Amino acid sequence: MRMIVGLGNPGAKYEHTKHNVGFDTLAHVAKVLNVELTKSEFNALTGSTKINGEKILLVKPLTFMNDSGRAVGPLASYYQFAPEEIAVIQDDLDMPLGKLRLRTHGASGGHNGIKSIISALGTEKFNRVKIGIQHPQRAKVVDWVLTPFSKDDRPVVEQSMDRAAAALQDWSAEKADFEELMNQYNG
Numbered sequence: 001m002r003m004i005v006g007l008g009n010p011g012a013k014y015e016h017t018k019h020n021v022g023f024d025t026l027a028h029v030a031k032v033l034n035v036e037l038t039k040s041e042f043n044a045l046t047g048s049t050k051i052n053g054e055k056i057l058l059v060k061p062l063t064f065m066n067d068s069g070r071a072v073g074p075l076a077s078y079y080q081f082a083p084e085e086i087a088v089i090q091d092d093l094d095m096p097l098g099k100l101r102l103r104t105h106g107a108s109g110g111h112n113g114i115k116s117i118i119s120a121l122g123t124e125k126f127n128r129v130k131i132g133i134q135h136p137q138r139a140k141v142v143d144w145v146l147t148p149f150s151k152d153d154r155p156v157v158e159q160s161m162d163r164a165a166a167a168l169q170d171w172s173a174e175k176a177d178f179e180e181l182m183n184q185y186n187g
Helices: 018-033 069-079 112-121 141-145 154-172 178-185
Strands: 002-006 039-041 044-051 054-061 086-092 100-103 127-132
Touching: 002 018, 002 069, 002 154, 018 044, 018 054, 018 086, 018 127, 018 141, 018 154, 044 069, 054 069, 069 086, 069 112, 086 112, 086 154, 100 154, 100 178, 127 154, 154 178
Parallel strands: 002 054, 002 086, 086 127
Antiparallel strands: 039 044, 044 054, 100 127
């Protein structure tokens, strides 16, 4: 079983902002796996499919970013996903624009959505798919993450989202474990 979570903020005001790169990447994954997120459950929109007989659950929390654990924790418990069967797609301010980094565990790194999920799951040992959004030079962090990518930056990020979707498709089909994917996609 696999649960893939894209982090972001709900609502038209936040669509395609830097902080919603998790939602946008999840949309890429859903398209690749031919899954529609139409079921409303546990403060999230979900959609599922089976690959090689295993359930794949895509999750878009409808809580705001900082409260993502309110959706992820109950879903993981209800469907009985072990932490290592979960992958969370997130933005990362501390990485260069468009850089893709997969991790099997770790602290929140100051990301409040991840902090909420760690609290809800009771562990840091769940998979992460981080996409760099770059730290702002002059803007306040809050203003930076809640603005869309520039027309020049968007293609760079789109390429990372495509690579992330490919990695998650491989993971879902059990073509590689997460550590093997790290070796293949990080760098």
